[in-house]
Amino acid sequence: IPVDPFDLVIFGGTGDLARRKILPGLFRRFCAGQMPEEARIIGAARSDMDDAAYRKLIADAIKEFGNGFTFEAATLNAFLERIGYVAVDATGTDGWAELAGRMRDGTVRAFYFSVGPSLFGDLAERLHTHGLATDQSRIVVEKPFGRDLQSARALNATLAEHFREDQIYRIDHYLGKETVQNLMAVRFGNVLFEPLWNAQYVDHIQITVAETVGVGGRGGYYDKSGAMRDMVQNHLMQLLCLIAMEPPSKFEPDEVRDEKLKVIRALEPIEPHHIVRGQYSAGGDQPSYRDHAENPRSNTESFIALRAHISNWRWAGTPFYLRTGKRLKARTSEIAVVFKDAPHSIFGVDAGRHRNVLAIRLQPNEGMTLDVTIKEPGPGGMRLIDVPLDMTFADALGDEAEEVTDAYERLIMDVIRGNQTLFMRGDEVEAAWAWTDPLIEGWKQRGDVPKPYDPGTAGPDDSMMLMHRDGRRWRELK
Numbered sequence: 001i002p003v004d005p006f007d008l009v010i011f012g013g014t015g016d017l018a019r020r021k022i023l024p025g026l027f028r029r030f031c032a033g034q035m036p037e038e039a040r041i042i043g044a045a046r047s048d049m050d051d052a053a054y055r056k057l058i059a060d061a062i063k064e065f066g067n068g069f070t071f072e073a074a075t076l077n078a079f080l081e082r083i084g085y086v087a088v089d090a091t092g093t094d095g096w097a098e099l100a101g102r103m104r105d106g107t108v109r110a111f112y113f114s115v116g117p118s119l120f121g122d123l124a125e126r127l128h129t130h131g132l133a134t135d136q137s138r139i140v141v142e143k144p145f146g147r148d149l150q151s152a153r154a155l156n157a158t159l160a161e162h163f164r165e166d167q168i169y170r171i172d173h174y175l176g177k178e179t180v181q182n183l184m185a186v187r188f189g190n191v192l193f194e195p196l197w198n199a200q201y202v203d204h205i206q207i208t209v210a211e212t213v214g215v216g217g218r219g220g221y222y223d224k225s226g227a228m229r230d231m232v233q234n235h236l237m238q239l240l241c242l243i244a245m246e247p248p249s250k251f252e253p254d255e256v257r258d259e260k261l262k263v264i265r266a267l268e269p270i271e272p273h274h275i276v277r278g279q280y281s282a283g284g285d286q287p288s289y290r291d292h293a294e295n296p297r298s299n300t301e302s303f304i305a306l307r308a309h310i311s312n313w314r315w316a317g318t319p320f321y322l323r324t325g326k327r328l329k330a331r332t333s334e335i336a337v338v339f340k341d342a343p344h345s346i347f348g349v350d351a352g353r354h355r356n357v358l359a360i361r362l363q364p365n366e367g368m369t370l371d372v373t374i375k376e377p378g379p380g381g382m383r384l385i386d387v388p389l390d391m392t393f394a395d396a397l398g399d400e401a402e403e404v405t406d407a408y409e410r411l412i413m414d415v416i417r418g419n420q421t422l423f424m425r426g427d428e429v430e431a432a433w434a435w436t437d438p439l440i441e442g443w444k445q446r447g448d449v450p451k452p453y454d455p456g457t458a459g460p461d462d463s464m465m466l467m468h469r470d471g472r473r474w475r476e477l478k
Ligand code: NAD
Pocket: 011, 012, 013, 014, 015, 016, 017, 018, 020, 044, 045, 046, 047, 088, 089, 090, 091, 113, 114, 115, 116, 117, 119, 142, 143, 144
């Protein structure tokens, strides 16, 4: 279904994010027929160039970052006709009048801030002083949304001077993933799962976001941030919220976000011995984290594992284990809900211990599996095995899922539709910082040094111990 006609201005339209994700995503939506004839996209950035040069830049980006997506040359040309460019100085006056002149009346106006957060305030202000923003305009902002509670509050306050909360779309692309949304469909669309979705039946939950790449060229930026700020405070926390929240009364923005906020507020402070920080060492021909960061004394973590508890009626006593890191054994993101053992085994000890595990895989191969215990087929007696019920979309949905929509393009279409359900509200972001700030502050005060780990492993041994102490183990990274 096509969205309403829109003018989308991408500040930072020549940047890495715009070329890698935003414009290739918009092109795929165009190919899918979701973009109306009247849609216009305007790149706005510092570089001086005309429409033709920008179109060339975008055409090259689509070819380079299209992930094998095939299309006709004529289709690309038709898309490029909708694209323009204006050189704009976010901190000055250059270009703003021209940009204002390109805006049309009667279309949805969206402004994507694909620039560093230090420019958010300047952009928000100029959108008003130069008459670009209307009462219905939307702004889209990227992470990092602050680096602690104080800076996040300041950023929220700055944006709030110019835009209402219902005009602000804080992107966390994890929420745009097909499987993440399917998680909500599975939880709240079936009678099967929700009655078991609590401390009585769930032994524990594991959330893993593992990367094989190091910090590479982003070392300088990353070193000021670390895994806690870069991944846990936003992406992992958002996944935790969707797994743990109470059923919202409706699938509407504030209903969903109210429930997520309650989860964050119910998180207990973490004991220091329930957190493991790691930093990758050199390995093969690859440099170490400290080399990448060009900081031989860096104590920033490139890996973190922790055990969190949610203090509420549903989850009291059920641990949530979170881990994320770089230069690990596999690139895997998944959430695993590990159910308790059956209360009594009528098959005896020889049948082994079997558990139901619902695994929600974000990458690679988005999908869901539910491990169930059945009898091993054949005449060998009553022996039990686990088989995964595979709910992977490509198999289940066939052609419809052939082109699993990339998270960014789905979220941008939601901006045009005016649907904030999958975007973070300001108070959620602040609550998440309020939880992580004391942990980060604690490391600083104690002079905590991350544990080294070899590249290509599952992180430092202490991360295994975090689980083993509780009689549990991490799922294998594969
Ligand atoms: P980038 O450095 O590649 O691009 C920055 C863009 O901002 C350029 O187009 C530049 O011309 C423009 N710009 C800078 N100063 C300007 C000014 N004064 N006036 C007008 N334009 C100006 O950055 P990026 O990697 O595209 O990241 C953009 C934002 O998105 C950042 O906040 C980043 O943290 C965030 N982000 C990026 C990624 C990614 O994969 N690159 C992922 C998540 C979040």
